[in-house]
Amino acid sequence: MPGMDPAELRKRFTDAPVARMATLRADGTPRLVPVTFAVVGERVFVGIDDVKPKSGRRLARLADVDRDPRVALLVDRYAEDWSQLWWVRVDGRATVHEDGPVLAGAATALRAKYPQYARATFTAVVAVEPTAWTGWSARA
């Protein structure tokens, strides 16, 4: 991981506005979606809100996590100058919270990070416990 110590790697991940999350479908194939998120202590929280238009049914990613907790989250920087490229990945195990203190805490963290969430109601949160942090940077 050239150029990124563990603290730098966590900072870059934490500060990014968007990550891409992979969950596993029932057939084991990877399901990819972009997500907003907040890092609190050791955990990464992905909120399911009523701000961004969604279909009425429970999101497939929640069913995925209930079935198989193994997820991955990726943050990266793309630039035309490829010496600026970097990425940070979190692999982890996730749980779904549809009420209780974990949901309430995650909602507070998400509202603090994103002004767009000021009036949001969160119907669920995916709480990810990282098992590995991995990073790569083009700049040594």
Add this chain to the structure above:
Amino acid sequence: MPGMDPAELRKRFTDAPVARMATLRADGTPRLVPVTFAVVGERVFVGIDDVKPKSGRRLARLADVDRDPRVALLVDRYAEDWSQLWWVRVDGRATVHEDGPVLAGAATALRAKYPQYARATFTAVVAVEPTAWTGWSARA
């Protein structure tokens, strides 16, 4: 998929400079990395080159594809104005080509899309045959 017909969805994916690719590790967990890519006809090509610094060994994503061809690719737009959000996902089956006409054709397409690849040598290409295109846009 509000606001995106199949042609629009393919155009947005094709024109994006970076995608995130998920492959499956031996234990079935998703491995996520950002990738450059080119769309040629029905296929998506991800090149493994000698331009962006890599470790000397064969990339883990190639071993993943050899073991299990099921992959996903995601392109998305993030903006502070959340009415501008959209994403397009390709689910598919991949094969690795380390020589031959598929590698040569992919290299040509990648050099045409990315000037950064002008002097690149490609050591392998992951060729993805899409099985599903999925998209979402915040704008109805």
